[in-house]
Amino acid sequence: MAKRDYYDVLGVSRSANADEIKKAYRKMAIKYHPDKNPGDKQAEENFKEAAEAYEVLSNAEKKQRFDQYGHAANAGSAAGGGYGGGNMNMDDIFSQFGDIFGGGGGSPFDSFFGGGQQSRGGGRRVSRGSNLRIKVKLTLEEIAKGTEKKVKVNKQVVCNNCDGSGAKDKSSFHTCHTCGGSGAVRRVTNTILGQMQTTSTCPTCNGEGTEITGKCTVCHGEGLTRGEETITINIPAGVSEGMQLSMSGKGNAAPRGGVPGDLIILIEELPHEKLKREGNNIIYDLHISFIDAAIGSSVEVPTIDGKAKIKIEPGTQGGKILRLKAKGVPEVNSYHRGDQLIYVNIWTPKVLSKDERDLLEKLQNSPNFKPQPGKNEKSFFDKMREYFE
Template sequence: MSKRDYYDVLGVARGSSAEDIKKAYRKLAIKYHPDKNPGDKQAEENFKEAAEAYEVLSNQDKRQRYDQFGHAANAGSAAGAGGYGGGMNMEDIFSQFGDIFGGSNPFEGFFGGGGRQQGGGRRVVRGNDLRIKVRLTLEEIANGVEKKIKVNKQVICKTCDGSGAKDQSAFQTCKTCGGSGAVRRVTNTILGQMQTTSTCPTCNGEGTVITSKCNVCHGDGVVRGEETISINIPAGVSEGMQLSMSGKGNAAPRGGIPGNLIILVEEIPHETLKRDGNNVIYDMHISFIDAALGTSIEVPTIDGKAKIKIEPGTQGGRILRLKGKGVPEVNSYHRGDQLVHINIWTPKALNREERELLEKLANSPNFKPNPGKNEKSFFERMKEYFE
């Protein structure tokens, strides 16, 4: 299922201010908070969706990239390693509350203190993100491609199904927290009794302890393995661009949330074509005879061969444009052009007959360099093209 537009998720317009975005998220966070909607899976998904949208739209750089590329890509630095949210866990989400609610989680102690826990008192654990490089040809970049790649990573232990226990009887409710995953302490102060809540030190927020661990994963719930992942690369990506796949990174211990898979795009240089933004450049060499008489020549393009007409009297340095034969923009119908640079090739060695013919033509006025007043320079033609 495709993701909803982040602006639609928060119910704000694209030009909304940072304050309007913050207010919209605050409203949704209160409405869908898991402690306010215990056992409601849809509310929990809405809560995570809103947090993911806010995580992007509240960051100026991420918002700018999202406005340009949508969900397809994240061309960013290491700070954007998690892509656009995707695999955010509860710890990530509640860390936002210092900004939204003024320094703390307003639900701690109000709905029962389970703000950083997941159903049944279990603390949510998130797997590590995984980074890979994908090398793409110019044709794959121009048309988009699906890549199936084998990734070596942490996977769920099949023996214990990720639980980390030898069997179900190996689970026991934590005696320290009584299965809640959290411990509460009451302190007497001059202002009265103050209650604080913290993660249970015995079960680390799990709510249960394992008395007999799995013999394969030794209680971790994950093992080293290999997974074949299908990656859909959108058309128009560029060198250094990062894509993020939610939940395709390393598996998390004992049924936690998997990390993200970060895909770094690397372009394979083309044999004859050179990419310049969304345009493609091809250097074509023709003889001065073809330039003088005119001809038709096939040139390579991303989509195959294309025939172009060389007009009689074509000068070296001329640029011919093949409209729409370049690379498309990401998430756009616009496509660049192919620019064909004309270069006049001069033979280095001539036989006697060829030399005699050229010497006869050398005295002809048509073979004397005599640029007309209307002849434009290479730079003038380039300027004219881009304008």
């Protein structure tokens, strides 16, 4: 089933500002929240869909790519995650977007539904690892066909000694004395309108609900160490310079069972020796002698699929553009493919032997060797206009 437009999901226009997008997501999240719709699978899917839409439209960089490419920008589906929203579970959504509801402990919907559920962490904050960015260099052939790359990434990984807990042993954990294990502190303030309750993350345990009295000797209580991981990246065909792919959960690890960050892959195109890319089209400059142009010839030209033989018609003029259909670069996540355009250039020798010069001088006064713009030669602008028409 095709994904809906993210603007349609949230019910906002494409010109909506950040506040309007945030307000629309808040409204949708309350409407379809699982606590309000127990056992309703469709409501749960709508809830996840709204979170995915908000994840993209609330991020200026992701929003720009979506506005430009639509769901085609989600090329990372072949690379293991795309925007990241498609793989989100409930814990991801609550931990990532809870702040827009003013919460800090428990479910971000505490103020609407009477408190968080223990199944989602008992009110404790879920930590999230930071994202990593790497560059991947691709040849034109790899871009045209898609490719698989294995890269070694140096990053934060879970400490093997303490399994990411940061504690020396199990006896080192104690319930936080400030929040009593809830991970949040609530304050009641008397105002002219009555009592107002506010909730914030516990400053003592940072929302984890526990304190560590004895730290791990390897990670010194961080729960993380430096490590190296070999990651396989599937690059879809048709990516371009500067495009970013995302692999969900392949960034830095988070301590104490938190959610790993994402791996952001920046695409860099390597220049080709003979071919040039313009959008989805491939450009090749072909140089032929005026003899081949005059009497016709058959020549081989390079393409991203190998070599191809093309026919030069007799009387071909310099500046003529020949086209090889569907020999260009495919669009991302599409069956459409660009063309290869061959620009014909007439090569003139700089050095001639005496016999060659004598022969050309005999032909110099022939009427067929005199330029006749009105008959057999069109201006460069006429050729360009014909091509685009």
